[in-house]
Amino acid sequence: MNDKSQQSVANSLEAEQNLLPYMPYLLQDLWAFGSSVNQILDLIGTLPLSSDSTKVLDLGCGKGAVSIRIASKLRFDVVGVDAMSEFLKDAQRKSSEYQVSDLCCFIERDILTYVTNEHNFDIVILASLGGIFGSNKKTIENLRTQIRPGGYMIIDDGYLKKREVLSRKGYEHYRNYEKTVQELTFFNDRLFTEISTTEVSRKTNDEYLKVIDNRCMKLISQYPELEKDIKNYLDLQREECDIINSELEGMIWVLKKAAA
Numbered sequence: 001m002n003d004k005s006q007q008s009v010a011n012s013l014e015a016e017q018n019l020l021p022y023m024p025y026l027l028q029d030l031w032a033f034g035s036s037v038n039q040i041l042d043l044i045g046t047l048p049l050s051s052d053s054t055k056v057l058d059l060g061c062g063k064g065a066v067s068i069r070i071a072s073k074l075r076f077d078v079v080g081v082d083a084m085s086e087f088l089k090d091a092q093r094k095s096s097e098y099q100v101s102d103l104c105c106f107i108e109r110d111i112l113t114y115v116t117n118e119h120n121f122d123i124v125i126l127a128s129l130g131g132i133f134g135s136n137k138k139t140i141e142n143l144r145t146q147i148r149p150g151g152y153m154i155i156d157d158g159y160l161k162k163r164e165v166l167s168r169k170g171y172e173h174y175r176n177y178e179k180t181v182q183e184l185t186f187f188n189d190r191l192f193t194e195i196s197t198t199e200v201s202r203k204t205n206d207e208y209l210k211v212i213d214n215r216c217m218k219l220i221s222q223y224p225e226l227e228k229d230i231k232n233y234l235d236l237q238r239e240e241c242d243i244i245n246s247e248l249e250g251m252i253w254v255l256k257k258a259a260a
């Protein structure tokens with residue numbers, strides 16, 4: 001992984017780059033990293049698509065929690081792209097466990113370069129990657145290049161409940177509801193469905209924190225020299241949960257790409 005990809009992965013996991021080698025250990029008890037898997041699955045289940053021909057792209061798929069559940073429940077073909085090889089190994093293992101390895105293909109690549117080539121998927125998913133492409137408008141501009149006209153873009157992210165902007169690193173793309181929708185529909189795509197994830201993700205985040213806290217303590221006892229960095233990482237995780245709870249409304253947006 002080059003330095004730019006490493007930085008992007010570290011940002012998406014709210015970690016400093018020097019902790020990246022330890023992230024597979026710290027996140028070993030989690031399958032999904034912050035996305036609302038069941039809600040994404042339910043929403044996709046309502047789309048008018050048939051199981052024998054639908055192709056899905058899951059950008060930043062992590063350990064494949066979303067990809068594999070889609071393949072398993074809906075029998076869609078799924079391509080998951082992520083830069084962390086350790087996460088993809090877990091995704092591969094899980095796809096065998098769920099008996100969907102024939103439907104799943106996991107690719108180790110930087111998604112910022114992956115999207116520079118156009119693709120013709122029916123659905124593209126961006127779950128819990130925030131503003132990796134920049135603004136919401138930039139996100140949609142990039143996602144649109146990955147699907148056919150009439151295809152669907154699914155974004156698991158959110159909007160600011162009270163403020164106009166947040167200056168915290170990784171949160172610069174957030175806007176209020178109206179501005180977010182304006183940006184997401186800038187290219188005349190239709191906002192097909194939207195659903196709040198706030199309640200579900202609050203529970204998930206609490207669980208996430210407990211699990212990570214436990215692994216962090218174990219890691220500190222193994223590597224006392226990392227104590228400061230690991231505690232800093234834990235503080236960031238707690239801060240992130242607080243911000244999500246107080247400032248953001250979690251949302252899954254489903255957009256239908258305009259016809260050509």
Ligand SMILES: C[S@@+](CC[C@H](N)C(=O)[O-])C[C@H]1O[C@@H](n2cnc3c(N)ncnc32)[C@H](O)[C@@H]1O
Pocket residue numbers: 005008009010012013031032033034035059060061062063064065066081082083084087109110111112126127128129132
């Ligand atoms: C917060 S996790 C979300 C994972 C997954 N979507 C899920 O919901 O479980 C962010 C993921 O994006 C990946 N990632 C971040 N930046 C990336 C990049 N530039 N290229 C590829 N993967 C990236 C990380 O490795 C990580 O697996």
